[in-house]
Amino acid sequence: MASLTSPVVADESTILPEELPSGTKEILRFVNLPEKHRMLELSIRPPNYEAPVDVFTEPVTPNDRFFVRYHLDSVPSVDDVDAWTLNIGGDAVARPTHLKMTDLLDMPSVEVLSICQCAGNRRGLAQPHVAGLQWGEGSMGAALWRGPTLAQVLQRCGLQGNAVEVWAKGADSPTHPGVPPYQKSIPADKALDPDTIVAIFMNGAPLPLLNGYPARLVVPGWVGTYWMKHVTHIEASTKPLANFWMSGAYRVPNGLFPTAHPFPSQATKDSSPVTDLLVNSLIADPLEGHEADRSGFTIRGIAWDRGSGINRVEVSLDGGHSWRDCLLDRPLGPYAYRQFSLQTGLLKPGLYRLMSRATSLSGETQASGLKRNAGGYNNNVPRATPVIVT
Amino acid sequence: MKRLFMVLATLTASAPGWAEDPVLKADSAPGRAATVEICSHCHSSAYIVMNSVFLSADDWRAEVLKMRTAFGASIDEKSADEISAYLGQHYGEPDSR
Numbered sequence: 001m002a003s004l005t006s007p008v009v010a011d012e013s014t015i016l017p018e019e020l021p022s023g024t025k026e027i028l029r030f031v032n033l034p035e036k037h038r039m040l041e042l043s044i045r046p047p048n049y050e051a052p053v054d055v056f057t058e059p060v061t062p063n064d065r066f067f068v069r070y071h072l073d074s075v076p077s078v079d080d081v082d083a084w085t086l087n088i089g090g091d092a093v094a095r096p097t098h099l100k101m102t103d104l105l106d107m108p109s110v111e112v113l114s115i116c117q118c119a120g121n122r123r124g125l126a127q128p129h130v131a132g133l134q135w136g137e138g139s140m141g142a143a144l145w146r147g148p149t150l151a152q153v154l155q156r157c158g159l160q161g162n163a164v165e166v167w168a169k170g171a172d173s174p175t176h177p178g179v180p181p182y183q184k185s186i187p188a189d190k191a192l193d194p195d196t197i198v199a200i201f202m203n204g205a206p207l208p209l210l211n212g213y214p215a216r217l218v219v220p221g222w223v224g225t226y227w228m229k230h231v232t233h234i235e236a237s238t239k240p241l242a243n244f245w246m247s248g249a250y251r252v253p254n255g256l257f258p259t260a261h262p263f264p265s266q267a268t269k270d271s272s273p274v275t276d277l278l279v280n281s282l283i284a285d286p287l288e289g290h291e292a293d294r295s296g297f298t299i300r301g302i303a304w305d306r307g308s309g310i311n312r313v314e315v316s317l318d319g320g321h322s323w324r325d326c327l328l329d330r331p332l333g334p335y336a337y338r339q340f341s342l343q344t345g346l347l348k349p350g351l352y353r354l355m356s357r358a359t360s361l362s363g364e365t366q367a368s369g370l371k372r373n374a375g376g377y378n379n380n381v382p383r384a385t386p387v388i389v390t
Numbered sequence: 391m392k393r394l395f396m397v398l399a400t401l402t403a404s405a406p407g408w409a410e411d412p413v414l415k416a417d418s419a420p421g422r423a424a425t426v427e428i429c430s431h432c433h434s435s436a437y438i439v440m441n442s443v444f445l446s447a448d449d450w451r452a453e454v455l456k457m458r459t460a461f462g463a464s465i466d467e468k469s470a471d472e473i474s475a476y477l478g479q480h481y482g483e484p485d486s487r
Contacts, residue, residue: 023442023481027412043436044411073432129444131453133437176431178462244460 006034014052015289017136019125019383024134037064042133046070047210050138056284056302059329059337060113061141063203068210069118069224070075071138071182071245075210076171076230084214085337086153086198090167090235092188096160101214104200107148107156112195112220114335115142115304119223119250119274123376125383132374137282142304142337145199145218151192154236163236164265166191168217171230185241186219186226187263187358195220195335198231220335221261221307222275223377225250239267250274252373258364260306276306279366280380281313281358288385292352296344299326302337303358312359313340319353321383326356353384410433414480421476424469432463438481446486447478 009030016025024042031041031049039049041356049068055061086104089096117140124134133139151159154166165185169278173181190196199207199218207213212229225245240246251271263273286292303310307330314323329339340356359365366380411434416422429438451474457463458470465473474476479487 021440021442025437027436041436042440043434045434080461131441131445131449134440137475174432176461176463178464179432180460180462248460372428 007047007383009038017125017288017383019127020136021124021134022034022127024124024344029105033068033210035064036068036210038139039065039068040136042135046073047075048133049210050135050229051141053108053137053192053282053284053285055138055141056282056337057300059142059302059332059339060203060349061143061246062119063143063205063208063211066141066143066202066208066211067118067135067139069302070172070229070236072172072174072179074173076131078209078213081171081214081230084171084232086215086231087233088157088235089233089380090163090237092160092163092236092238093154094117094160097157099153101200104148104153104198107152109146109148109200110194110197111146112197112218112335113142113144113333114195114218115140115277115337116218116224116227117277119225120375122379124374126370126372126379130372130374132376137260139224142335143202144204145197145220146201146204147197147199147215149194150196150198150217150234153198153234154191157236159236162238163188165237165240167233167235167237167241168226168228168231170212170216171232176252180244182228182245183241183243184228185228185237185266186222187265188236190219190222190261191219191236198283221277223250223277225274246273250375250377252375252377256371256373257378260308260362274375274377277304278378278380279303279305279310279360279364281356281366281382283315283356283385285304286354286356286384286387289387291388294347294349294389299342299354299356301340301345301356303328303356304337305358305360305362305364307334308360308362308364309334310338310358311363313338314357315340315342316355316357317344317347317352320382322355322356347389349389352387352389354387355382356382357382398409412439414438416476416480418478419480421472421474422480425476427471427474428463428465428469429457432457432461438477442481444483445481447482448486450474450477450482453477
Protein backbone atom coordinates (compact mmCIF):
# COMPACT_ATOMS: atom_id res chain seq x y z
CA MET A 1 0.00 0.00 0.00
CA ALA A 2 1.27 3.44 -0.86
CA SER A 3 1.94 5.71 2.05
CA LEU A 4 0.90 9.26 1.38
CA THR A 5 2.76 12.16 2.82
CA SER A 6 1.26 15.54 2.25
CA PRO A 7 3.09 18.67 3.24
CA VAL A 8 0.63 21.52 3.61
CA VAL A 9 1.36 24.51 1.43
CA ALA A 10 0.01 27.95 2.15
CA ASP A 11 -2.22 29.69 -0.33
CA GLU A 12 -3.52 33.10 0.58
CA SER A 13 -4.95 33.94 -2.82
CA THR A 14 -7.64 31.31 -3.05
CA ILE A 15 -11.12 32.02 -1.83
CA LEU A 16 -13.28 28.97 -1.29
CA PRO A 17 -16.84 28.97 -2.63
CA GLU A 18 -19.09 30.41 0.06
CA GLU A 19 -21.71 27.68 -0.54
CA LEU A 20 -19.44 24.91 0.80
CA PRO A 21 -20.47 23.46 4.18
CA SER A 22 -18.72 25.14 7.12
CA GLY A 23 -16.99 21.89 8.10
CA THR A 24 -15.63 21.49 4.58
CA LYS A 25 -14.09 24.95 4.70
CA GLU A 26 -12.51 23.95 8.00
CA ILE A 27 -10.69 20.91 6.63
CA LEU A 28 -9.82 21.96 3.04
CA ARG A 29 -6.12 22.74 2.59
CA PHE A 30 -3.60 22.93 -0.17
CA VAL A 31 -1.02 20.16 -0.23
CA ASN A 32 1.80 18.80 -2.36
CA LEU A 33 1.88 15.06 -2.88
CA PRO A 34 4.16 12.69 -4.77
CA GLU A 35 3.52 13.59 -8.44
CA LYS A 36 0.94 16.20 -7.41
CA HIS A 37 1.33 19.91 -6.90
CA ARG A 38 -0.87 22.32 -4.95
CA MET A 39 -4.04 20.29 -4.74
CA LEU A 40 -6.98 20.86 -2.42
CA GLU A 41 -7.18 18.00 0.04
CA LEU A 42 -10.59 16.65 1.02
CA SER A 43 -9.26 13.51 2.70
CA ILE A 44 -5.98 11.66 3.08
CA ARG A 45 -7.58 8.22 3.40
CA PRO A 46 -9.00 7.29 0.99
CA PRO A 47 -7.05 9.91 -0.99
CA ASN A 48 -9.34 12.57 -2.44
CA TYR A 49 -7.91 15.77 -3.90
CA GLU A 50 -9.36 18.36 -6.26
CA ALA A 51 -7.77 20.94 -8.53
CA PRO A 52 -8.17 24.61 -7.66
CA VAL A 53 -10.12 26.56 -10.27
CA ASP A 54 -7.07 28.41 -11.66
CA VAL A 55 -5.92 25.09 -13.19
CA PHE A 56 -8.73 25.43 -15.74
CA THR A 57 -7.29 28.43 -17.53
CA GLU A 58 -5.69 25.75 -19.73
CA PRO A 59 -7.73 23.25 -21.76
CA VAL A 60 -5.43 20.32 -20.93
CA THR A 61 -4.88 19.56 -17.26
CA PRO A 62 -1.27 18.82 -16.30
CA ASN A 63 -0.77 15.42 -14.67
CA ASP A 64 0.41 17.00 -11.43
CA ARG A 65 -2.82 19.03 -11.15
CA PHE A 66 -5.22 16.24 -12.12
CA PHE A 67 -7.80 15.38 -9.44
CA VAL A 68 -7.62 12.21 -7.35
CA ARG A 69 -10.60 10.19 -6.25
CA TYR A 70 -10.60 6.83 -4.41
CA HIS A 71 -13.43 4.95 -2.73
CA LEU A 72 -11.25 2.43 -0.96
CA ASP A 73 -8.44 3.09 1.46
CA SER A 74 -5.79 0.69 0.22
CA VAL A 75 -4.01 2.27 -2.74
CA PRO A 76 -1.43 0.09 -4.48
CA SER A 77 2.15 1.31 -4.49
CA VAL A 78 4.28 1.44 -7.62
CA ASP A 79 6.09 -1.67 -6.30
CA ASP A 80 2.78 -3.51 -5.97
CA VAL A 81 2.03 -2.96 -9.64
CA ASP A 82 5.52 -3.74 -10.99
CA ALA A 83 4.38 -7.27 -11.75
CA TRP A 84 1.11 -5.93 -13.13
CA THR A 85 -1.03 -8.24 -15.23
CA LEU A 86 -4.27 -7.44 -16.96
CA ASN A 87 -6.56 -10.46 -16.78
CA ILE A 88 -9.19 -10.65 -19.50
CA GLY A 89 -11.98 -13.18 -19.08
CA GLY A 90 -15.70 -13.56 -18.53
CA ASP A 91 -18.30 -15.84 -20.09
CA ALA A 92 -18.41 -13.78 -23.31
CA VAL A 93 -14.79 -14.26 -24.36
CA ALA A 94 -13.53 -17.42 -26.09
CA ARG A 95 -9.91 -17.26 -24.83
CA PRO A 96 -9.30 -15.79 -21.38
CA THR A 97 -5.89 -14.11 -21.50
CA HIS A 98 -3.32 -12.42 -19.28
CA LEU A 99 -1.69 -9.35 -20.80
CA LYS A 100 1.53 -7.76 -19.58
CA MET A 101 2.51 -4.15 -20.10
CA THR A 102 4.71 -5.19 -23.03
CA ASP A 103 1.66 -6.77 -24.71
CA LEU A 104 -0.25 -3.50 -24.41
CA LEU A 105 2.74 -1.52 -25.68
CA ASP A 106 2.92 -3.82 -28.72
CA MET A 107 -0.71 -3.23 -29.66
CA PRO A 108 -1.74 -0.36 -31.94
CA SER A 109 -2.73 2.59 -29.79
CA VAL A 110 -5.06 5.55 -30.16
CA GLU A 111 -5.12 8.97 -28.53
CA VAL A 112 -8.19 10.60 -27.02
CA LEU A 113 -8.28 14.06 -25.45
CA SER A 114 -10.98 13.56 -22.87
CA ILE A 115 -12.39 15.03 -19.71
CA CYS A 116 -12.64 12.78 -16.69
CA GLN A 117 -15.15 14.25 -14.26
CA CYS A 118 -16.45 12.86 -11.01
CA ALA A 119 -20.25 12.46 -11.01
CA GLY A 120 -20.24 14.32 -7.69
CA ASN A 121 -18.27 17.34 -8.91
CA ARG A 122 -19.82 20.48 -7.30
CA ARG A 123 -21.73 18.37 -4.77
CA GLY A 124 -20.47 20.69 -2.04
CA LEU A 125 -22.10 23.68 -3.74
CA ALA A 126 -25.60 22.18 -3.63
CA GLN A 127 -28.23 23.79 -1.42
CA PRO A 128 -29.45 21.96 0.58
CA HIS A 129 -26.25 19.99 1.09
CA VAL A 130 -26.12 16.29 0.37
CA ALA A 131 -23.89 13.86 2.29
CA GLY A 132 -20.76 12.69 0.50
CA LEU A 133 -17.42 14.12 -0.53
CA GLN A 134 -18.02 17.86 -0.60
CA TRP A 135 -16.36 18.60 -3.93
CA GLY A 136 -16.04 22.12 -5.23
CA GLU A 137 -15.50 22.58 -8.94
CA GLY A 138 -12.22 20.73 -9.42
CA SER A 139 -12.96 17.00 -9.32
CA MET A 140 -12.38 16.95 -13.03
CA GLY A 141 -9.62 17.33 -15.59
CA ALA A 142 -8.87 16.76 -19.25
CA ALA A 143 -5.88 14.80 -20.51
CA LEU A 144 -4.55 13.29 -23.70
CA TRP A 145 -4.92 9.57 -23.03
CA ARG A 146 -3.17 6.95 -25.11
CA GLY A 147 -3.43 3.17 -25.26
CA PRO A 148 -5.05 0.31 -27.14
CA THR A 149 -8.80 0.47 -27.52
CA LEU A 150 -10.77 -1.70 -25.13
CA ALA A 151 -12.36 -3.26 -28.22
CA GLN A 152 -8.93 -4.44 -29.48
CA VAL A 153 -8.07 -5.89 -26.08
CA LEU A 154 -11.38 -7.78 -25.94
CA GLN A 155 -11.21 -8.96 -29.54
CA ARG A 156 -7.75 -10.38 -28.94
CA CYS A 157 -9.41 -12.68 -26.41
CA GLY A 158 -12.18 -13.77 -28.76
CA LEU A 159 -14.99 -11.48 -27.68
CA GLN A 160 -18.34 -13.09 -28.48
CA GLY A 161 -21.46 -11.42 -29.79
CA ASN A 162 -23.54 -12.17 -26.72
CA ALA A 163 -21.67 -9.82 -24.32
CA VAL A 164 -24.06 -7.51 -22.49
CA GLU A 165 -21.59 -5.69 -20.24
CA VAL A 166 -17.87 -5.37 -19.69
CA TRP A 167 -16.85 -5.48 -16.03
CA ALA A 168 -13.66 -3.93 -14.66
CA LYS A 169 -11.79 -4.19 -11.38
CA GLY A 170 -8.65 -2.39 -10.21
CA ALA A 171 -5.79 -3.05 -7.79
CA ASP A 172 -7.06 -0.69 -5.10
CA SER A 173 -8.80 -2.60 -2.35
CA PRO A 174 -10.55 -2.17 0.97
CA THR A 175 -8.52 -2.73 4.14
CA HIS A 176 -11.66 -3.73 5.98
CA PRO A 177 -12.95 -7.13 4.83
CA GLY A 178 -16.64 -6.19 4.77
CA VAL A 179 -16.31 -3.34 2.26
CA PRO A 180 -17.45 -4.28 -1.26
CA PRO A 181 -14.48 -4.33 -3.70
CA TYR A 182 -14.68 -1.59 -6.29
CA GLN A 183 -15.87 -3.16 -9.50
CA LYS A 184 -17.87 -1.40 -12.20
CA SER A 185 -19.40 -2.28 -15.55
CA ILE A 186 -20.22 -0.51 -18.79
CA PRO A 187 -22.59 -1.66 -21.55
CA ALA A 188 -20.96 -3.69 -24.34
CA ASP A 189 -21.62 -0.97 -26.93
CA LYS A 190 -19.81 1.65 -24.83
CA ALA A 191 -16.94 -0.83 -24.26
CA LEU A 192 -16.62 -1.28 -28.03
CA ASP A 193 -16.74 2.45 -28.78
CA PRO A 194 -13.52 3.31 -30.66
CA ASP A 195 -12.83 6.09 -28.11
CA THR A 196 -12.98 3.78 -25.07
CA ILE A 197 -9.39 2.80 -24.34
CA VAL A 198 -7.06 1.13 -21.87
CA ALA A 199 -4.84 4.14 -21.23
CA ILE A 200 -1.17 3.59 -20.45
CA PHE A 201 -0.09 7.17 -21.17
CA MET A 202 -1.52 10.43 -19.87
CA ASN A 203 -0.33 13.63 -21.56
CA GLY A 204 2.63 11.72 -23.01
CA ALA A 205 3.84 10.26 -19.72
CA PRO A 206 3.03 7.17 -17.67
CA LEU A 207 -0.05 7.75 -15.52
CA PRO A 208 0.66 9.19 -12.06
CA LEU A 209 0.12 6.50 -9.45
CA LEU A 210 -2.89 8.36 -8.02
CA ASN A 211 -4.51 8.53 -11.45
CA GLY A 212 -4.34 4.78 -12.00
CA TYR A 213 -0.80 3.73 -12.92
CA PRO A 214 -0.02 1.58 -14.85
CA ALA A 215 -3.30 1.45 -16.79
CA ARG A 216 -6.83 2.73 -16.44
CA LEU A 217 -10.00 2.65 -18.45
CA VAL A 218 -10.86 5.82 -20.32
CA VAL A 219 -14.58 6.09 -21.03
CA PRO A 220 -15.02 9.44 -22.81
CA GLY A 221 -18.25 11.30 -22.23
CA TRP A 222 -19.11 9.26 -19.15
CA VAL A 223 -18.56 10.20 -15.51
CA GLY A 224 -15.36 9.10 -13.78
CA THR A 225 -16.82 6.20 -11.80
CA TYR A 226 -16.40 3.93 -14.85
CA TRP A 227 -12.78 4.93 -15.51
CA MET A 228 -11.27 2.07 -13.51
CA LYS A 229 -7.81 2.90 -12.17
CA HIS A 230 -4.97 0.34 -11.81
CA VAL A 231 -7.19 -1.95 -13.90
CA THR A 232 -6.31 -5.62 -13.35
CA HIS A 233 -9.43 -7.54 -14.38
CA ILE A 234 -11.69 -7.05 -17.38
CA GLU A 235 -14.55 -9.45 -17.98
CA ALA A 236 -16.96 -9.51 -20.88
CA SER A 237 -20.18 -10.87 -19.49
CA THR A 238 -23.56 -12.02 -20.70
CA LYS A 239 -25.01 -10.82 -17.37
CA PRO A 240 -25.32 -7.48 -15.63
CA LEU A 241 -22.86 -6.91 -12.79
CA ALA A 242 -24.69 -7.05 -9.46
CA ASN A 243 -22.92 -5.29 -6.62
CA PHE A 244 -23.24 -2.24 -4.38
CA TRP A 245 -21.28 0.00 -6.74
CA MET A 246 -23.71 -0.63 -9.58
CA SER A 247 -27.06 -1.11 -7.87
CA GLY A 248 -26.55 0.95 -4.70
CA ALA A 249 -24.37 3.90 -5.72
CA TYR A 250 -23.96 6.25 -8.67
CA ARG A 251 -27.63 6.13 -9.59
CA VAL A 252 -30.08 8.87 -10.49
CA PRO A 253 -33.88 8.88 -10.76
CA ASN A 254 -35.10 7.98 -14.26
CA GLY A 255 -35.94 11.01 -16.38
CA LEU A 256 -34.31 13.60 -14.13
CA PHE A 257 -31.34 14.24 -16.45
CA PRO A 258 -30.94 14.08 -20.23
CA THR A 259 -29.28 10.79 -21.11
CA ALA A 260 -28.02 10.13 -24.60
CA HIS A 261 -26.50 6.79 -23.65
CA PRO A 262 -28.75 4.87 -21.29
CA PHE A 263 -27.58 1.75 -19.50
CA PRO A 264 -30.53 -0.63 -19.96
CA SER A 265 -29.00 -3.71 -18.31
CA GLN A 266 -28.59 -1.74 -15.04
CA ALA A 267 -31.84 0.26 -15.13
CA THR A 268 -34.72 -0.40 -12.77
CA LYS A 269 -38.24 0.97 -12.80
CA ASP A 270 -37.14 4.01 -10.79
CA SER A 271 -33.46 4.65 -11.36
CA SER A 272 -30.52 4.24 -13.70
CA PRO A 273 -26.75 4.58 -13.43
CA VAL A 274 -25.41 8.10 -13.89
CA THR A 275 -23.62 7.98 -17.26
CA ASP A 276 -23.31 10.99 -19.60
CA LEU A 277 -21.61 14.21 -18.57
CA LEU A 278 -24.06 17.11 -18.66
CA VAL A 279 -23.33 20.31 -20.52
CA ASN A 280 -21.43 22.58 -18.18
CA SER A 281 -19.03 25.53 -17.96
CA LEU A 282 -16.64 27.19 -15.54
CA ILE A 283 -15.07 30.62 -15.27
CA ALA A 284 -11.39 30.16 -14.41
CA ASP A 285 -10.28 33.79 -14.67
CA PRO A 286 -10.82 36.08 -12.86
CA LEU A 287 -10.97 33.98 -9.72
CA GLU A 288 -13.82 34.20 -7.27
CA GLY A 289 -13.48 37.10 -4.85
CA HIS A 290 -10.62 38.73 -6.72
CA GLU A 291 -10.31 42.36 -7.72
CA ALA A 292 -10.35 43.58 -11.29
CA ASP A 293 -9.67 46.92 -12.89
CA ARG A 294 -12.45 49.17 -14.17
CA SER A 295 -10.64 49.59 -17.46
CA GLY A 296 -11.94 46.13 -18.23
CA PHE A 297 -10.69 42.58 -18.15
CA THR A 298 -11.06 39.32 -20.02
CA ILE A 299 -13.30 36.62 -18.59
CA ARG A 300 -11.92 33.22 -19.53
CA GLY A 301 -13.24 29.75 -18.94
CA ILE A 302 -14.08 26.33 -20.27
CA ALA A 303 -17.25 24.61 -21.43
CA TRP A 304 -17.88 20.93 -22.09
CA ASP A 305 -20.46 18.19 -22.46
CA ARG A 306 -20.76 14.47 -23.12
CA GLY A 307 -19.18 14.69 -26.58
CA SER A 308 -21.72 16.43 -28.79
CA GLY A 309 -19.67 19.64 -28.63
CA ILE A 310 -20.28 23.19 -27.43
CA ASN A 311 -22.40 25.50 -29.53
CA ARG A 312 -22.62 28.61 -27.38
CA VAL A 313 -21.39 30.08 -24.11
CA GLU A 314 -22.96 33.14 -22.56
CA VAL A 315 -21.59 35.14 -19.65
CA SER A 316 -23.46 37.34 -17.21
CA LEU A 317 -21.85 40.06 -15.10
CA ASP A 318 -24.96 40.70 -13.04
CA GLY A 319 -25.79 37.33 -11.50
CA GLY A 320 -27.82 36.07 -14.43
CA HIS A 321 -30.09 39.05 -15.22
CA SER A 322 -28.50 39.73 -18.58
CA TRP A 323 -26.27 37.58 -20.76
CA ARG A 324 -23.66 38.24 -23.46
CA ASP A 325 -22.30 35.80 -26.01
CA CYS A 326 -18.67 34.79 -25.61
CA LEU A 327 -16.01 34.07 -28.17
CA LEU A 328 -15.34 30.35 -28.50
CA ASP A 329 -11.85 29.02 -29.17
CA ARG A 330 -11.46 26.29 -31.77
CA PRO A 331 -12.74 22.91 -30.61
CA LEU A 332 -9.98 20.52 -29.50
CA GLY A 333 -12.13 17.41 -29.80
CA PRO A 334 -15.60 16.23 -28.86
CA TYR A 335 -14.60 15.19 -25.33
CA ALA A 336 -12.30 18.15 -24.61
CA TYR A 337 -12.89 21.44 -22.84
CA ARG A 338 -13.73 24.27 -25.19
CA GLN A 339 -12.26 27.57 -24.08
CA PHE A 340 -14.33 30.74 -24.13
CA SER A 341 -13.57 34.38 -23.46
CA LEU A 342 -15.31 37.72 -23.16
CA GLN A 343 -13.76 41.18 -22.98
CA THR A 344 -15.83 43.21 -20.53
CA GLY A 345 -14.98 46.71 -21.72
CA LEU A 346 -15.12 49.63 -19.27
CA LEU A 347 -16.95 48.93 -16.02
CA LYS A 348 -18.19 51.03 -13.11
CA PRO A 349 -16.55 50.15 -9.80
CA GLY A 350 -18.59 47.75 -7.69
CA LEU A 351 -19.40 44.12 -7.10
CA TYR A 352 -20.04 41.99 -10.16
CA ARG A 353 -21.49 38.50 -10.05
CA LEU A 354 -19.98 36.55 -12.95
CA MET A 355 -21.79 33.54 -14.37
CA SER A 356 -21.37 31.37 -17.45
CA ARG A 357 -23.95 29.25 -19.24
CA ALA A 358 -23.16 26.76 -22.00
CA THR A 359 -25.35 25.20 -24.66
CA SER A 360 -24.27 22.04 -26.46
CA LEU A 361 -24.50 21.22 -30.14
CA SER A 362 -27.18 18.68 -29.19
CA GLY A 363 -29.27 21.61 -27.89
CA GLU A 364 -28.95 21.13 -24.14
CA THR A 365 -28.34 24.14 -21.89
CA GLN A 366 -27.13 24.11 -18.29
CA ALA A 367 -29.97 23.59 -15.80
CA SER A 368 -31.54 26.76 -14.41
CA GLY A 369 -32.09 25.17 -11.00
CA LEU A 370 -30.61 22.30 -9.01
CA LYS A 371 -32.11 18.91 -9.81
CA ARG A 372 -31.94 17.36 -6.38
CA ASN A 373 -30.98 13.71 -6.10
CA ALA A 374 -29.77 11.61 -3.18
CA GLY A 375 -26.21 11.25 -4.48
CA GLY A 376 -25.78 14.94 -5.28
CA TYR A 377 -24.76 14.09 -8.86
CA ASN A 378 -24.81 16.09 -12.09
CA ASN A 379 -24.79 19.62 -10.66
CA ASN A 380 -24.53 21.84 -13.75
CA VAL A 381 -26.36 24.93 -12.47
CA PRO A 382 -24.54 28.16 -13.40
CA ARG A 383 -23.13 29.70 -10.24
CA ALA A 384 -22.29 33.30 -9.55
CA THR A 385 -18.72 34.15 -8.59
CA PRO A 386 -18.28 37.62 -7.10
CA VAL A 387 -15.54 39.89 -8.42
CA ILE A 388 -14.84 43.41 -7.18
CA VAL A 389 -14.12 46.05 -9.79
CA THR A 390 -12.10 48.95 -8.43
CA MET B 391 -23.36 43.97 -1.52
CA LYS B 392 -20.16 44.67 0.27
CA ARG B 393 -21.21 42.48 3.17
CA LEU B 394 -21.72 39.54 0.86
CA PHE B 395 -18.17 39.94 -0.28
CA MET B 396 -16.85 40.08 3.26
CA VAL B 397 -18.50 36.85 4.40
CA LEU B 398 -16.70 34.78 1.76
CA ALA B 399 -14.47 32.34 3.52
CA THR B 400 -10.81 32.78 2.79
CA LEU B 401 -8.55 29.82 2.95
CA THR B 402 -6.31 30.03 5.93
CA ALA B 403 -3.77 27.29 5.48
CA SER B 404 -1.39 28.98 7.88
CA ALA B 405 2.21 27.90 8.13
CA PRO B 406 3.28 25.00 5.93
CA GLY B 407 3.53 21.77 7.89
CA TRP B 408 2.48 18.15 7.60
CA ALA B 409 -1.12 17.26 7.04
CA GLU B 410 -2.84 15.21 9.69
CA ASP B 411 -6.39 13.99 10.14
CA PRO B 412 -8.67 16.57 11.74
CA VAL B 413 -9.13 16.06 15.49
CA LEU B 414 -12.76 15.36 16.36
CA LYS B 415 -14.59 17.65 18.78
CA ALA B 416 -15.29 17.17 22.49
CA ASP B 417 -12.44 15.01 23.75
CA SER B 418 -14.30 13.29 26.55
CA ALA B 419 -17.77 13.14 25.01
CA PRO B 420 -19.60 9.81 25.06
CA GLY B 421 -19.24 8.03 21.73
CA ARG B 422 -16.18 9.95 20.61
CA ALA B 423 -13.76 7.13 21.36
CA ALA B 424 -15.91 4.62 19.45
CA THR B 425 -16.22 7.07 16.55
CA VAL B 426 -12.46 7.58 16.32
CA GLU B 427 -11.68 3.90 16.65
CA ILE B 428 -14.31 2.35 14.41
CA CYS B 429 -14.78 4.95 11.65
CA SER B 430 -11.02 5.21 11.15
CA HIS B 431 -10.86 1.57 10.06
CA CYS B 432 -11.88 2.76 6.60
CA HIS B 433 -11.58 6.52 6.35
CA SER B 434 -10.04 9.64 7.77
CA SER B 435 -11.98 11.81 10.22
CA ALA B 436 -12.13 14.48 7.49
CA TYR B 437 -15.16 12.63 6.11
CA ILE B 438 -17.04 13.53 9.31
CA VAL B 439 -15.98 17.17 9.62
CA MET B 440 -16.46 17.76 5.89
CA ASN B 441 -20.09 16.67 6.17
CA SER B 442 -20.96 19.26 8.79
CA VAL B 443 -22.84 21.21 9.74
CA PHE B 444 -25.92 20.28 7.76
CA LEU B 445 -26.99 16.71 8.51
CA SER B 446 -29.70 16.14 11.10
CA ALA B 447 -29.24 13.69 13.95
CA ASP B 448 -31.42 11.26 11.98
CA ASP B 449 -29.27 11.77 8.86
CA TRP B 450 -26.18 10.86 10.87
CA ARG B 451 -27.95 7.76 12.17
CA ALA B 452 -28.72 6.85 8.55
CA GLU B 453 -25.07 7.38 7.57
CA VAL B 454 -23.93 5.03 10.32
CA LEU B 455 -26.50 2.48 9.18
CA LYS B 456 -25.22 2.81 5.61
CA MET B 457 -21.68 2.12 6.79
CA ARG B 458 -22.94 -1.07 8.46
CA THR B 459 -25.19 -2.34 5.70
CA ALA B 460 -23.66 -1.11 2.44
CA PHE B 461 -20.01 -0.97 3.49
CA GLY B 462 -19.93 -3.90 5.89
CA ALA B 463 -18.46 -1.94 8.80
CA SER B 464 -18.31 -4.12 11.92
CA ILE B 465 -20.18 -1.90 14.33
CA ASP B 466 -22.29 -3.57 17.02
CA GLU B 467 -25.67 -2.12 17.95
CA LYS B 468 -24.39 -0.40 21.08
CA SER B 469 -21.45 1.28 19.34
CA ALA B 470 -23.67 2.31 16.43
CA ASP B 471 -26.00 4.06 18.87
CA GLU B 472 -23.10 5.78 20.61
CA ILE B 473 -21.50 6.90 17.35
CA SER B 474 -24.80 8.16 15.93
CA ALA B 475 -25.53 10.12 19.11
CA TYR B 476 -22.04 11.64 19.17
CA LEU B 477 -22.17 12.66 15.50
CA GLY B 478 -25.69 14.07 15.84
CA GLN B 479 -24.70 16.04 18.94
CA HIS B 480 -21.38 17.45 17.73
CA TYR B 481 -21.65 17.44 13.93
CA GLY B 482 -25.42 17.61 13.47
CA GLU B 483 -27.53 20.53 12.48
CA PRO B 484 -28.28 22.31 15.81
CA ASP B 485 -32.07 22.34 15.37
CA SER B 486 -32.17 18.55 15.03
CA ARG B 487 -30.33 17.76 18.26
